[in-house]
Amino acid sequence: MAFLEIANLRKTFGPLSVVQNFELAVERGEFVxxxxxxxxxxxxxxxxxxxxxxxxxxxxxxxxQDVTRLRPNQRNVGMVFQSYALFPNMTVAxxxxxxxxxxxxxxxxxxxxxxxxxxxIKLPTLGGRYPYQLSGGQQQRVALARALAIKxxxxxxxxxxxxxxxxxxxxxxxxxxxxxxxxxxTTVYVTHDxxxxxSMSDRIVVMSEGRIEQIGTPFEIYNFPxxxxxxxxxxxxxxxxxxxxxxxxxxxxxDDQEIxxxxxxxxxxxGQIRSVALRPEAVSLADAGGERxxxxxxxxxVNFLGSVVRIRVRFKENAISLDTFNNPSVAPPQRGQPVTVxxxxxxxxxxxxxxxx
Amino acid sequence: MKRxxxxxxxxxxxxxxxxxxxxxGTFEFSLRMRRGEYSFDAYQVVLADPRFQATFAYxxxxxxxxxxxxxxxxxxxxxxxxxxLPKLRPVVEFIxxxxxxxxxxxxxxGYLRIYNSSSLLPMTASERATDVLLTFSYVTLALPYMxxxxxxxxxxxxxxxxTEAAESLGASWATILFRVIFPNVRVAVLSGAFLTFAIVxxxxxxxxxxxxxxxxxxxxxxxxxxxxxxxxxxxxxxxVTWACMGxxxxxxxxxxxxxxxxx
Ligand SMILES: Nc1ncnc2c1ncn2[C@@H]1O[C@H](COP(=O)(O)OP(=O)(O)OP(=O)(O)O)[C@@H](O)[C@H]1O
Ligand SMILES: [Mg+2]
Numbered sequence: 001m002a003f004l005e006i007a008n009l010r011k012t013f014g015p016l017s018v019v020q021n022f023e024l025a026v027e028r029g030e031f032v033x034x035x036x037x038x039x040x041x042x043x044x045x046x047x048x049x050x051x052x053x054x055x056x057x058x059x060x061x062x063x064x065q066d067v068t069r070l071r072p073n074q075r076n077v078g079m080v081f082q083s084y085a086l087f088p089n090m091t092v093a094x095x096x097x098x099x100x101x102x103x104x105x106x107x108x109x110x111x112x113x114x115x116x117x118x119x120x121i122k123l124p125t126l127g128g129r130y131p132y133q134l135s136g137g138q139q140q141r142v143a144l145a146r147a148l149a150i151k152x153x154x155x156x157x158x159x160x161x162x163x164x165x166x167x168x169x170x171x172x173x174x175x176x177x178x179x180x181x182x183x184x185x186t187t188v189y190v191t192h193d194x195x196x197x198x199s200m201s202d203r204i205v206v207m208s209e210g211r212i213e214q215i216g217t218p219f220e221i222y223n224f225p226x227x228x229x230x231x232x233x234x235x236x237x238x239x240x241x242x243x244x245x246x247x248x249x250x251x252x253x254x255d256d257q258e259i260x261x262x263x264x265x266x267x268x269x270x271g272q273i274r275s276v277a278l279r280p281e282a283v284s285l286a287d288a289g290g291e292r293x294x295x296x297x298x299x300x301x302v303n304f305l306g307s308v309v310r311i312r313v314r315f316k317e318n319a320i321s322l323d324t325f326n327n328p329s330v331a332p333p334q335r336g337q338p339v340t341v342x343x344x345x346x347x348x349x350x351x352x353x354x355x356x357x
Numbered sequence: 358m359k360r361x362x363x364x365x366x367x368x369x370x371x372x373x374x375x376x377x378x379x380x381x382g383t384f385e386f387s388l389r390m391r392r393g394e395y396s397f398d399a400y401q402v403v404l405a406d407p408r409f410q411a412t413f414a415y416x417x418x419x420x421x422x423x424x425x426x427x428x429x430x431x432x433x434x435x436x437x438x439x440x441x442l443p444k445l446r447p448v449v450e451f452i453x454x455x456x457x458x459x460x461x462x463x464x465x466x467g468y469l470r471i472y473n474s475s476s477l478l479p480m481t482a483s484e485r486a487t488d489v490l491l492t493f494s495y496v497t498l499a500l501p502y503m504x505x506x507x508x509x510x511x512x513x514x515x516x517x518x519x520t521e522a523a524e525s526l527g528a529s530w531a532t533i534l535f536r537v538i539f540p541n542v543r544v545a546v547l548s549g550a551f552l553t554f555a556i557v558x559x560x561x562x563x564x565x566x567x568x569x570x571x572x573x574x575x576x577x578x579x580x581x582x583x584x585x586x587x588x589x590x591x592x593x594x595x596x597v598t599w600a601c602m603g604x605x606x607x608x609x610x611x612x613x614x615x616x617x618x619x620x
Contacts, residue, residue: 050521051524051525052521071524072521072524073525073526073527074527075525076527079521079525081522083515085515085518085522086522087519087522087523087537087541088541089537089541089543098528102523102528102532102536103527143522146522146526147525150527
């Protein structure tokens, strides 16, 4: 049985349904991210796990125990907030030791534990400082130490890095991951930054409008998005809309040019409107020959980005972006120039769900 | 440029004159007890008067009791409203303003009707009980100031997130209130406390009508019967009030220095 089990979770605020049919099983020691755009219900879900919001229905189990109705202070769950939320009236050491003090642990235990935590976050000498004397990154590390000091069963982080600048964000996310690995603590991490989710997580839960769109490893999510939403939210996938010609053979017509998806079109019917996805790095301007998909279009835009040249090719309704490496001896193509692009049949992903024409 | 600055300075000068001239007049008069020369005789007389000491001590004790009760009433209330019932804020603000709108004399007559010695809860029957009643009525009088001070203090911190952080670390409501919320609104509570002190020390109506030996009625008594001592008392009362205001400033500045560095 999974360590953290969320079953059929639902949350409504009045008439507004914010989280629906949320099902997730997190293994012990796993690092799972909730990824999705603003307002999709990530924070609300996390807050239900922490106990700050009561679910409208559904259950949450931690290590086999049903905690759905427990108060936050009885759940033994560590929480890290976007705004750090350190207690301004306490020193760093007092902040880190707060949970132990509340639990009435003896001072002989609190002192060493606080020191251990401060070493873990690489701030062993700053125990006597007050939060306002620390940088944002340091404050967030202290908040992490404070949450971990009580040896929580589950660690929850709600966009802990969004208030920090880009450089610190990258180094701190590596640090958080390293600490998480070394303690082997089950972790749920909320973010709307796909790079953060892809680089840190064991698994990613992609959410949209209160629903789970897809759960998978970063590799799966990036390479095999199942829905149009995931495809467009994660990475810079090209999305093409076409009319199914033959589902079993995977034939689909995009702007009157027929292409083939090697995997076929799952539960498709001829005449349906479906979306297909294509990674920019799979598309080539040259025709490599063989059994490939080919599409004719005109060059709409050429962006010179340095080592990479990003080219957009327009068909009729649809367009494709593709990246080519800069080559000093070959001038980039001109706008308006007709071209043929090609891509392997295996690289064409058919997304779930028929759409209205 | 020069001309545009003249207006404000003139206004300030007028204001200062308006406030300071009567004070200086009072102070000067209070020094004239001894014929033909300035002296502090009036102050000596006042300070040596056992009734001064007794009433001042009585009012001080009541002021402290008022502060304790007021803080214990207002901080949890304002905290809870900010945390869970923000919709009720306008209602509570209106209620806390009522003591400014309803004259103290009306309040006292209300108390006397409800709590007189033949009522169900005869608070005026014994002196102790009347002291308690007086304390509660002072809490009411100080409510507008105390509530506003505390509410401002709470708005300056992220009450909700701090509460949740403490909660997830296992803290109970009492722990959150006394270890996290109170210490972080200390300055606001102190300024509310000093305002309360200043109000209670000089209060006349309630104490007089409930017939308690407070400083306010004593001031009135002396004022009606003596020449120089009332001026000395007025100056002393001013000094007490100003000391309170000064302490508010001192604490507020300390806090501002602290939070300014954090930004
Ligand atoms: N207490 C509340 N009352 C009413 N609606 C709420 C409440 N809390 C959240 N919502 C709504 O629920 C939806 C989801 O909010 P939530 O904070 O979970 O989003 P999120 O995915 O964390 O977004 P973000 O990335 O912006 O933090 C939003 O539409 C929000 O307006
Ligand atoms: Mg959020």
